[in-house]
Amino acid sequence: MPDIPSIAAGTAGAATTFKLLFEAVKAALGLAKSADVNNAILEIQQKLLEHQTAYFDLVEKHQAVTVERDALKQELLQIKQLQANFERYELKTLAPGFSAYVLKESAAGGEPPHWLCPHCKESGMVGMIQLSANDSFEAQFFPGEKNTAHLVCGNCRAAFTMPRAAFDALWDKFA
Numbered sequence: 001m002p003d004i005p006s007i008a009a010g011t012a013g014a015a016t017t018f019k020l021l022f023e024a025v026k027a028a029l030g031l032a033k034s035a036d037v038n039n040a041i042l043e044i045q046q047k048l049l050e051h052q053t054a055y056f057d058l059v060e061k062h063q064a065v066t067v068e069r070d071a072l073k074q075e076l077l078q079i080k081q082l083q084a085n086f087e088r089y090e091l092k093t094l095a096p097g098f099s100a101y102v103l104k105e106s107a108a109g110g111e112p113p114h115w116l117c118p119h120c121k122e123s124g125m126v127g128m129i130q131l132s133a134n135d136s137f138e139a140q141f142f143p144g145e146k147n148t149a150h151l152v153c154g155n156c157r158a159a160f161t162m163p164r165a166a167f168d169a170l171w172d173k174f175a
């Protein structure tokens, strides 16, 4: 039979052991609890990150679409302006085999009469037709060329010729 002191000691020891065990369980529970919480926090953070990434993707796409839309608006505006400008001209046959866009007097707005290159107009560009720098040279050195006017497009450099009489009659005239 154990004596009283040893029972008391045993009880005290058991109590100590139980207390330690209780602390350990409590700590384990606490750990488990904080691990769960940590996992939940990680999960939430992960989801937040996914949403943030998706949000930034959307913002980026929206910006790209906005830039593209603005560029298209600008392009459309330029096409409309170009179209409106071309409406100021009339396609006229200036000589056999030579047609060009001639400025209408009603749309001149103070500009002198002039002709636009049909090739450039086809490409949506404005090309002013001018008397070629070669014209006087040709007339001076090639007598046969005196009766021919030599013209050139200031934009695409296409060369045109027409009878000088027709050129003199039409050059300063509106459509």
Ligand SMILES: [Zn+2]
Residues within 6 Å of the ligand: 117, 118, 119, 120, 121, 127, 153, 154, 155, 156, 157, 158
């Ligand atoms: Zn041209």
